[in-house]
Amino acid sequence: MSTPASTSARDTILARIREALRVPAPPPHMASQAAGATAASGPGSLTVLPLEMARPWLPDGGETPAEQLALLTDNLAKLRAEVHRAADLAGAAGIVAGIARDRGWRRVAWHGHPTVEPAAAALACETLRVDDNAFDKNALEACDAGITACDAAIAQTGSILVSSGTCGGRALSILPHVHIVLVSLDQIVATLSDALELVRTGYAGRMPSMVSFITGPSRTGDIERILVLGAHGPKELLVILVG
Amino acid sequence: MTPGSPAADSHPVYEAEDPHLAKRKFLDDAAEHVRDTGHRAFVRKALGGYYINRDTQQARYRDWEQARDAASLAKWSAVNRLDELLPKFVAAFEANGGQVHWARNADEARTIILELLRGAKAKAVIKSKCMTSEEIHLNAALEDDGYGVVESDLGEFIQQLRGEPPYHFVFPCMHVRRDEISDLFGRHLGTPPTDSPEELTMIARRHMRRLYVDADVGITGANFLVAETGQISITENEGNARLTAALPRMHIAISGIEKVVANLDDLAVLLPMLATAGAGQPMTCYNTLYAGPRQPGECDGPEEMHVVLLDNSRTAILADPEQRDSLHCIRCGACLNVCPIFKNVGGFTYGTTYQGPIGSVITPHLRGLADWNHLSGASSLCGACTDACPVRIDIHHHLLHNRRNAAKTAPNRLERLGHKLFAAVASRPWLFATGGAVFRKTLWLLKKLRLPLLGDWLATRDLPAAPAASFRSQWRARK
Numbered sequence A: 001m002s003t004p005a006s007t008s009a010r011d012t013i014l015a016r017i018r019e020a021l022r023v024p025a026p027p028p029h030m031a032s033q034a035a036g037a038t039a040a041s042g043p044g045s046l047t048v049l050p051l052e053m054a055r056p057w058l059p060d061g062g063e064t065p066a067e068q069l070a071l072l073t074d075n076l077a078k079l080r081a082e083v084h085r086a087a088d089l090a091g092a093a094g095i096v097a098g099i100a101r102d103r104g105w106r107r108v109a110w111h112g113h114p115t116v117e118p119a120a121a122a123l124a125c126e127t128l129r130v131d132d133n134a135f136d137k138n139a140l141e142a143c144d145a146g147i148t149a150c151d152a153a154i155a156q157t158g159s160i161l162v163s164s165g166t167c168g169g170r171a172l173s174i175l176p177h178v179h180i181v182l183v184s185l186d187q188i189v190a191t192l193s194d195a196l197e198l199v200r201t202g203y204a205g206r207m208p209s210m211v212s213f214i215t216g217p218s219r220t221g222d223i224e225r226i227l228v229l230g231a232h233g234p235k236e237l238l239v240i241l242v243g
Numbered sequence B: 001m002t003p004g005s006p007a008a009d010s011h012p013v014y015e016a017e018d019p020h021l022a023k024r025k026f027l028d029d030a031a032e033h034v035r036d037t038g039h040r041a042f043v044r045k046a047l048g049g050y051y052i053n054r055d056t057q058q059a060r061y062r063d064w065e066q067a068r069d070a071a072s073l074a075k076w077s078a079v080n081r082l083d084e085l086l087p088k089f090v091a092a093f094e095a096n097g098g099q100v101h102w103a104r105n106a107d108e109a110r111t112i113i114l115e116l117l118r119g120a121k122a123k124a125v126i127k128s129k130c131m132t133s134e135e136i137h138l139n140a141a142l143e144d145d146g147y148g149v150v151e152s153d154l155g156e157f158i159q160q161l162r163g164e165p166p167y168h169f170v171f172p173c174m175h176v177r178r179d180e181i182s183d184l185f186g187r188h189l190g191t192p193p194t195d196s197p198e199e200l201t202m203i204a205r206r207h208m209r210r211l212y213v214d215a216d217v218g219i220t221g222a223n224f225l226v227a228e229t230g231q232i233s234i235t236e237n238e239g240n241a242r243l244t245a246a247l248p249r250m251h252i253a254i255s256g257i258e259k260v261v262a263n264l265d266d267l268a269v270l271l272p273m274l275a276t277a278g279a280g281q282p283m284t285c286y287n288t289l290y291a292g293p294r295q296p297g298e299c300d301g302p303e304e305m306h307v308v309l310l311d312n313s314r315t316a317i318l319a320d321p322e323q324r325d326s327l328h329c330i331r332c333g334a335c336l337n338v339c340p341i342f343k344n345v346g347g348f349t350y351g352t353t354y355q356g357p358i359g360s361v362i363t364p365h366l367r368g369l370a371d372w373n374h375l376s377g378a379s380s381l382c383g384a385c386t387d388a389c390p391v392r393i394d395i396h397h398h399l400l401h402n403r404r405n406a407a408k409t410a411p412n413r414l415e416r417l418g419h420k421l422f423a424a425v426a427s428r429p430w431l432f433a434t435g436g437a438v439f440r441k442t443l444w445l446l447k448k449l450r451l452p453l454l455g456d457w458l459a460t461r462d463l464p465a466a467p468a469a470s471f472r473s474q475w476r477a478r479k
Helices: A004-020 A033-040 A050-054 A065-078 A089-103 A117-122 A137-141 A192-202 B019-035 B037-060 B064-079 B082-095 B106-119 B131-135 B138-144 B154-162 B178-189 B197-214 B240-244 B264-279 B314-318 B324-328 B334-338 B340-345 B356-367 B369-377 B384-388 B395-409 B413-426 B429-449 B452-458 B471-478
Strands: A082-086 A107-111 A126-130 A145-149 A152-154 A159-163 A178-184 A210-214 A236-242 B099-103 B124-127 B148-151 B217-220 B224-226 B231-236 B250-256 B286-290 B304-310
Touching: A004 B082, A004 B099, A004 B314, A033 A050, A033 B064, A050 B064, A050 B264, A065 A082, A065 A236, A082 A089, A089 A117, A089 A178, A089 A236, A107 A117, A126 A137, A137 B197, A152 A192, A159 A178, A159 A192, A192 A210, A192 B264, B019 B037, B019 B340, B019 B369, B037 B264, B037 B334, B037 B340, B064 B082, B064 B264, B064 B324, B082 B099, B082 B224, B082 B304, B099 B106, B106 B138, B106 B217, B106 B250, B106 B304, B124 B197, B124 B240, B131 B138, B131 B250, B138 B148, B148 B154, B154 B178, B154 B197, B178 B197, B197 B240, B217 B240, B224 B264, B231 B240, B231 B250, B231 B264, B240 B286, B314 B324, B314 B356, B324 B356, B334 B356, B334 B384, B340 B356, B356 B369, B356 B384, B356 B395, B369 B395, B384 B395, B413 B429
Parallel strands: A082 A236, A107 A126, A107 A145, A145 A178, A178 A236, B099 B304, B124 B148, B124 B217, B217 B250, B250 B304
Antiparallel strands: A152 A159, A159 A210, A210 B286, B224 B231, B231 B286
């Protein structure tokens, strides 16, 4: 919106910024010489980018696919997500149907995605298919669980990457009490920066309006700093590794 | 249930009504809280788990100190290129269909948001945790205009019902015991008493679900603005921000202009470090990037997305190269969690939106050095805050810089006179020797007299015994 008031506020703020930056600020106090040398080249032309500098020091993401799978599984367990393994989508469908039956789910929402379809077809209960069209928010709110695919799983952090463009919009992975996510083994990446690179290149030209890194089930520590799962988002995150 | 602002408990005053009284209020509240050993023990216990988790997660870094270098470099290079990166963010965000509004101060920000709500014919507003909205006192303005506003973050919801501002800008209700929360929910929501944090959380969960679905507008903050892609990044644990940005038909995000980073790569460093420093987590539960309103082919999401960019004296900090790095702050709260002053005087004593060491640095810039310089003294200068800061802000030295600047702009005449007198005496050896002799003989009197000037100092300290002879005479005797 470019009302005159907002335009003049923009011009004033940008003018204040330009004026303020006429005097350069010294680089922050840094422990490593490499960082200092990089900073010396000035804020606009860093000789080494922050990510390149940080990469060797951030938590490990694993070298081989086997290491990455082990790390991912370990991190998901520490985050209190529930991890299942299936050989293929039919196997995953069997696991999902079993869970739904055991827990007595009455209604399950799912994204109309080829990966999710077999699981949805195997459900004995009522289902709500979420596609590219608008759906009833109240109907989704009443669902026991939501099933989606994902765009990546990150070994380093145990995070799952979903987007509004590829995983059934914004609400499906956050509103139902349980989120079931199907992860194909070839979707596992080592680090958060690998996944962000995927966001940059994979969605290039058509960025989904929401991209979310989900790291475990919803949680809070607001009451006496005691961990409670299921604050507002899913109480449970069920990750089914397929492959 | 009809969404509406919950009627809050009446509450004591958290901000001095007259800003000139801020110092008096600080001293009174600090004295009161320091004596409250129950409160101090409770806050320390609540932080106990944080220290353990933070250390565990920091140990997963192959070198936390080197990672801090990279994080500080990312923020330094962004803040010092704000003139280039902020317009870049705006252009990219607008290209995705989002709308940007600029606010020079709190008043302009409130006006912009009220106009957006009027335009949207909104009735009910749901909010996720947003410190910039606290900074501009948004809730009061919305309620004055008749909008129902509900804070959805559990801690913020509890504080809203209590009629209190956040106690800590990351852990808003860390000072509240579970039995108090149980009583609070009983009174406001009619729920039976419980001493289980889990059951209390579920009460809020059940209460809030309808409100997300029924709200017309969702208001959130922003942790980072990504210039490269025009996305805003929101970090949260509960999922309430995800719901706030998913279900209402309008999404308004309020952000300080300093939140810009150059690109997505910077987030690969900053997101895990924010989680580890702030809450001892490997990653916060939801880190979400919003590029704009619902896109064609997407099944849900808001029809409109607005970002309000707030200056509110941030450019004044930017104009001070010495303290510009205080704009690097990612609001993780680590400096509060380790601060001996915070742990003893508590969050409300500061009387500010941003508490603790970083709050003591930036509040004088945001609200005037003359009235807020006393916060520069709310420090033992131990440097724990500077050591804890993931982006290496030189926090405790900035407290000294503020003291120096305050002394320059509004000198304490008495202090200045004292220094002049001392200089006059110390530069004349005969006067110094005579003065010393008199002082050695009369030191005991000082204790007895309880001079008002020294009263505060001597109340908690013993005067040393006076030596029998001066240093110079002892030196001569031993030579």
